[in-house]
Amino acid sequence: MSKKVTKIGVLTSGGDSPGMNAAIRAVVRTGLYNGLEVYGIIRGYNGMIEDDIFKMDSRSVANIIQRGGTILKTARSKEFFDHEGRKKAYANLVKRGINGLVVIGGNGSFTGALKLSQEFDLPCVGLPGTIDKDLYGTDFTIGFDTAVNTAIEAIDKIRDTADAHDRLFIVEVMGRHAGYIALHAGIATGAENILIPEEDTSVEEMLAGLSEKEKRKKLVNLVIVAEGHSSGGANQIAEIVKQQLPNLDTRVTILGHIQRGGSPTCIDRLIASRMGYHAVESLMEGRHNVMVGIQDNTMKYTPLEIAIREKQRVGDEWLKIVKILAS
Structure with missing residues (x-):
């Protein structure tokens, strides 16, 4: 039996991308709608280690969907690479009773989430937040369209x-x-x-x-x-x-x-909102350690280890189109 998730944390990590705020908003409001407590973690894994964590309510995410960047800030954490850093970070989650995590970021962010999950049995769900559109298992990443x-x-x-x-x-x-x-x-x-x-x-x-x-x-x-x-x-x-x-x-x-930078496009706001909603649903349903993506307009749940390991490849059709249209 999967542990019931009652309190979730949300963070943004790595490079920022337009639409991250829309994803945060969706996670917070979906969590609150379902009776969960939601905690924001400032500056990604750095904030988790430094205990820069606060409880969020519906007003915490008011008037942010149109903003670029991320209200939770972002950073890359060298300390989190070590087990002792992750142990310290997890202790800060435990003392608040946080038993589920939504990580918005890219390959490196998902690697951190997977290690945290494997070492401490913490359910995690990843949302693909990167302008590069380079993550396996999704046709869209948050920020690419903008x-x-x-x-x-x-x-x-x-x-x-x-x-x-x-x-x-x-x-x-x-x-x-x-x-x-x-x-x-x-x-x-x-x-x-x-x-x-x-x-x-x-x-x-x-x-x-x-x-x-x-x-x-x-x-x-x-x-x-x-x-x-x-x-x-x-x-x-x-x-x-x-x-x-x-x-x-x-x-x-x-x-x-x-x-x-810049205000996210309609597409980025929509996919971020949809992915954020499904991230919370996944945690509640016991579907853990996956990246929430969209393929052929259908939600796709790719195990984090596969999303990290596999590479998104450019299709041969695109390369042929480039050569023909540029001639």
Whole structure:
């Protein structure tokens, strides 16, 4: 028999993403609706270790659904990597009677939740909160849609000035290990080249394409590169282009952390709310140590160890679309 969950904690961990507040709101209000006590944990696992925990009510999450960032703050905790740190964190949960945990974050956050669960038999549920959309077991992650739309808006404006001056712009977007932001934003803005970590497109291939377009007098070009591409970021790639194709007027724009901020889109608010609701339902039903995701518009519950171990891969169809539409 699974232990009955009566008091739950909720935290955000790792990189922030738009929509985290909507998820927090859904967890708190679903928990209260079902008669549970809900506790907010400030600054992720750091706050758990430092006992920065407070009881939440419905008013605690009023007027936050439209806000970016996270009202619970976020951090990465080195101390939590060690068993003694996790033991200290768990003791702070025990003294409040917290017997269930909702963790909103990415791969590293889920790893911490799984260890906490395995070592102390604490039921945990993960919500995929990351702009990278790199978690296995879900078609959407909280924050991805907002981040992509932020990138698209910026790239559209860059294309205007590129067109006015007949320039090549190399735009770097976030994605250290995953190229989904670059892929989606690149297709949606009509980029001529998209460089992502999952596809070993060489700079030489890109140069050949740009050279061919230069011969056709196509001087306005956009190259979208994920920061984690094997050839390096936008600045390194631009230096190679300037050496090999000096006639191209080349500029670099790095969008950076602008992609993390801002008011979440409707999609991010909706999926965060839906996932938050199902996270609480899962804890109450005894479905523990899973990540709540959405696949084909259906709730999907992936064991945390699988969500951590497996990798979300870019489909071959997307890669084919990129090559055809950029030609």
